[in-house]
Amino acid sequence: MNDMTRVERAVDSKDIKINAKKVQVYYGDTHAIKDVDVAIEDKTVTAFIGPSGCGKSTFLRCLNRMNDTIDICRVEGDILLDGEDIYDKRVDPVQLRAKVGMVFQKPNPFPKSIYDNVAYGPRIHGLAKNKADLDGIVEKSLRRGAIWDEVKDRLYAPGTGLSGGQQQRLCIARAVATEPEVLLMDEPCSALDPIATAQVEELIDELRANYSVVIVTHSMQQAARVSQKTAFFHLGNLVEFGETGQIFTNPVDPRTESYITGRIG
Amino acid sequence: MPILWLILIVSAIAAVGYVLGRARALQSAGGDSRNLHSLPSFYGANVTLKTLVPAVGLLIVWLLAQPFFVNSQVSGMIPESAIKEGSSRSLVMAEVRRTAFGLDNAVAQGNLTESAASDAQVDVVDVTQRLKDAGQVVTSDITQPVLRAAQSYRAMSSTGYTMMSVAVLVVALIGAAIGWLQTNADYRARNVVEKGVGVLLLAAASIAILTTVGIVLSLIFNTWEFFKLYPASEFFFGMTWAPSFSGRGGLSELGIIPLLWGTLYISIVALLVAVPIGLFAAIYLSEYASPRLRSVAKPLLEVLAGIPTIVYGLFALLTVGPLLLDIFGDSGLGWMKAGTAVMTAGLVMGIMLIPFVSSLSDDIINAVPQAMRDGSYGLGATQSETIRQVVLPAALPGIVGAILLAASRAIGETMIVVLGAGAAARLSLNPFEAMTTVTAKIVSQLTGDADFASPEALVAFALGMTLFILTLGLNVFALYIVRKYREQYE
Structure with missing residues (x-):
């Protein structure tokens, strides 16, 4: 793990963007997430690591209420976004998801043109005043997604015709286009090859300037490379949460140490 | 012999063949099925397939071909003079078939003796009356040539069916014998049976496809007939649909x-x-x-x-x-x-x-x-x-x-x-x-x-x-x- 040296980076104390307290998630009778407390900072990349089935994706999906689409799923506890409970009855999940964008494990461009894919969010939220405005948003988002140069000549070609890595960057650009405050990424690189992964990781590092990014990953190297904070989940419990450098070099909990050294997981 | 009986007998031969083939295979392996190339049931199925497939195939082909053959033979017997003005040979043949069918039913009901039904010298008027008494529909009075044709139609059909029964039984027995004789411990019965199953499935698929082709062809031929009688341009571009059933030609x-x-x-x-x-x-x-x-x-x-x-x-x-x-x-x-x-x-x-x-x-x-x-x-x-x-x-x-x-x-x-x-x-x-x-x-x-x-x-x-x-x-x-x-x- 040569990357360990890179994690010695300046981490200023920043505002708390999302504060989760005593979160419990049940799938039917299964208790999937137990008593999780996490504070996600603004303009920071937070990585969730842990073995398969440990609940990290489930917890991520709680942060923008994507679990609402699953009938048997039940969430308890408080998740505060800028101090407001997102599970409050008065909160509209649709508005919440515009503020907390999400990028999925498998690239899922809509069967539309590249332009329409990116313009989808701005259109449904009415972010553009006119066509020129929308063009501007699309270009800016595609630039942020680090894919503008590759697609600027074929904006009206179908998004499904791009390569896997390009599709994933298109999906990131699509998520960025709605101007979210938090970007959730559920294993965004698991379906990509190493080159595309490197491009997406570089992009995540750039996104940190504007957004709070939460990334779920199976790759500990990736967590070490891109994140400032790391949370280790095991069997539905949050085992350890802290500075990435500290988690990877000097873990407090023996389970964390076992996992990052490859003895469990 | 009715076809149902024929099928039952062939099936019985096939079933006996199965048991015998299986027993012979086991015997040739010294009673230990591990010495056989295939499972014992495959040897039985091998004999069954070789009995059933050629026999049933022959039966089907014969049943399809015989009416055509008899029709063409009998049709040649009707003299031109017997075909009425405005009628055609195929209409007379339909009459012949109806009469033959009526004779069959009359004999079955006992209104007519078998000898009277097939006697070439029998009185036409008498037979017609007997057929009518028996409730067999005879549209018009039967003429001498039609009755003669119907009688030979019956005779040829019944000879044909007898020959068919014999042929099918012989083929079934030969098939069973070949299958049984082939059976020994080294015979690759599994491969043969698998191939046979494949051929049967292929046959089923072909029947479905061939039927479709047949339907389309009959549509095409009859459409062609229609366009010979009625101009295609008037059919496709005519703005009126007024068929006339009473008149002939030009009125519809x-x-x-x-x-x-x-x-x-x-x-x-x-x-x-x-x-x-x-x-x-x-x-x-x-x-x-x-x-x-x-x-x-x-x-x-x-x-x-x-x-x-x-x-x-x-x-x-x-x-x-x-x-x-x-x-x-x-x-x-x-x-x-x-x-x-x-x-x-x-x-x-x-x-x-x-x-x-x-x-x-x-x-x-x-x-x-x-x-x-x-x-x-x-x-x-x-x-x-x-x-x-x-x-x-x-x-x-x-x-x-x-x-x-x-x-x-x-x-x-x-x-x-x-x-x-x-x-x-x-x-x-x-x-x-x-x-x-x-x-x-x-x-x-x-x-x-x-x-x-x-x-x-x-x-x-x-x-x-x-x-x-x-x-x-x-x-x-x-x-x-x-x-x-x-x-x-x-």
Whole structure:
């Protein structure tokens, strides 16, 4: 793990963007997430690591209420976004998801043109005043997604015709286009090859300037490379949460140490 | 020997062959089935297959070929003088067959002795009277040549059947013997049986395909016959449909345009009903309904597809027609003269098509990956935005395919039209007037005493051909659309 040296980076104390307290998630009778407390900072990349089935994706999906689409799923506890409970009855999940964008494990461009894919969010939220405005948003988002140069000549070609890595960057650009405050990424690189992964990781590092990014990953190297904070989940419990450098070099909990050294997981 | 007995005997030989083959295989391996190349049952099945397949194959071929052979032989016996003016050899042959059939039945009932039935010198008048007494329908009095022909027809048939029975039994026994003699421990019975099974399956598939080819060919030949009697240009471009059954040639006007117009008009009305309702039902079922509701509602909706179309026809005739007449008839808006109208048939046909559209569309909408919906929800889209802008566009090719399949059902539908739309071939824009379709006219041209040599009857084949090409085109187009856009979403 040569990357360990890179994690010695300046981490200023920043505002708390999302504060989760005593979160419990049940799938039917299964208790999937137990008593999780996490504070996600603004303009920071937070990585969730842990073995398969440990609940990290489930917890991520709680942060923008994507679990609402699953009938048997039940969430308890408080998740505060800028101090407001997102599970409050008065909160509209649709508005919440515009503020907390999400990028999925498998690239899922809509069967539309590249332009329409990116313009989808701005259109449904009415972010553009006119066509020129929308063009501007699309270009800016595609630039942020680090894919503008590759697609600027074929904006009206179908998004499904791009390569896997390009599709994933298109999906990131699509998520960025709605101007979210938090970007959730559920294993965004698991379906990509190493080159595309490197491009997406570089992009995540750039996104940190504007957004709070939460990334779920199976790759500990990736967590070490891109994140400032790391949370280790095991069997539905949050085992350890802290500075990435500290988690990877000097873990407090023996389970964390076992996992990052490859003895469990 | 009746064919049922023949089949039973051949099956019995096959069953005995199975047991013997299996026993011989075990015996040749010294009683230890591990020394055999294949499982013992394969040796039995080997003998069975070698007994059944050639024997049954011969039986089928013989049964198909014998009538043709006997027909051509007997047909040659009828002198030109026996064929009446305005009649033809094939009509006389039909008479011969009827007489032969009547003789058979009369003998079976005991009204006629076997010797009298086959005696060439028998009195024609007496036999005719006896046949009539026996209740065997004889349209006109039998003439001497016809009776003679019928008698030799009977004789040749019965000799043929006897020969067939013998041949089939011999082939079955030879097959069983070959299979039994081949059996020894090293014989690769498994490979032979597997290959045999493959050939049987291939035969089943070929029969289905060949039948289709046969249907199409018969349509083509009869259509060709029709166009020899009636000009094709008048058929395709004629604006009037007025067949005359009494007159011969030149009196009937057989233009397809009014019928095509009726077909298309009723189909369009039906699709206007079925597509929105079916599609909305599919969207509700696949996107909004809870799994429990869906598991109840979907089969209920599909029950609609199981109702026979004649029942829909009754519904059109007895319920929808009078209902529409109340609203649009003389007591209401005054647009409608009778219960049978394009609107009646179209509405009912639309109801019939709802399950086609909804069931297929529901499957297609369900096949849109959840990742698409998640992607849309993740961007803050509402459920209806997601459905309108992501799910439906992704499912569109499949939905178009479903609609085209429903359209070809609508075009081919008959009973609802017969009962709901009336029988008047008419070119009109008023949906409250009675019209008729291609299918309904095929029925009316062929029911009753039809002379299959007249253009009035043969036109049915030309109509059928037109309909076939129309629906085939729609189906091919639907499959093309579905296939072309399918891979994009996987």
